[in-house]
Amino acid sequence: MNGKSAGILLYIILRGEPQVLLVYPGGPFFKDKEAGFWSIPKGGYAVEEDPKAAAIREFFEETGTLLPSTTRFHPLAHVQQKGGKVVQAWAAEGDLDSLAISSNMFALQCPKNTGTRFYPEIDKAAWFSLEKAKSMINKQQIPLLDELRQMLSIKTDRH
Numbered sequence: 001m002n003g004k005s006a007g008i009l010l011y012i013i014l015r016g017e018p019q020v021l022l023v024y025p026g027g028p029f030f031k032d033k034e035a036g037f038w039s040i041p042k043g044g045y046a047v048e049e050d051p052k053a054a055a056i057r058e059f060f061e062e063t064g065t066l067l068p069s070t071t072r073f074h075p076l077a078h079v080q081q082k083g084g085k086v087v088q089a090w091a092a093e094g095d096l097d098s099l100a101i102s103s104n105m106f107a108l109q110c111p112k113n114t115g116t117r118f119y120p121e122i123d124k125a126a127w128f129s130l131e132k133a134k135s136m137i138n139k140q141q142i143p144l145l146d147e148l149r150q151m152l153s154i155k156t157d158r159h
Helices: 051-063 130-136 139-158
Strands: 004-014 017-025 042-044 073-075 086-093 105-109 116-120 122-129
Touching: 004 051, 004 139, 017 051, 017 130, 017 139, 042 051, 051 086, 051 122, 086 139, 122 130, 130 139
Parallel strands: 004 086
Antiparallel strands: 004 017, 004 042, 017 122, 073 086, 105 116
16 A cells, blocks of 8 residues: 555535534454544555545445445545545545444454454444534544535535
């Protein structure tokens, strides 16, 4: 992988207010941590891979949901994670049952020398208002929420 990640910021408009889908990582390292550990569904991709295609693939791997072919994707500005990884994201309007996600699994030996265990890459997903999402999401991803809010206000003003 190349230090880059691609993801989808899925949103719905519920009672006139945007809600965003965030995911929470699986595995033992995030147990009992909440605020600041949620994220958009995203993942790394190879240099030769199309970032938007990677974002769609990662969304499916982490949620078990294929986005319809009619989904419109709106590019968002890149953000840089604390560790240096650059996240390229797209906003997309859509809906899914956050309680019914089905994530792919990864192998991990934890604690060390105890044998390999398998964990879901994503432990859970939930819908949040933009304000609540700001307190739950990885702080380096907050600009994605701000950009979505701005994009939706412009979209609303045109109608």
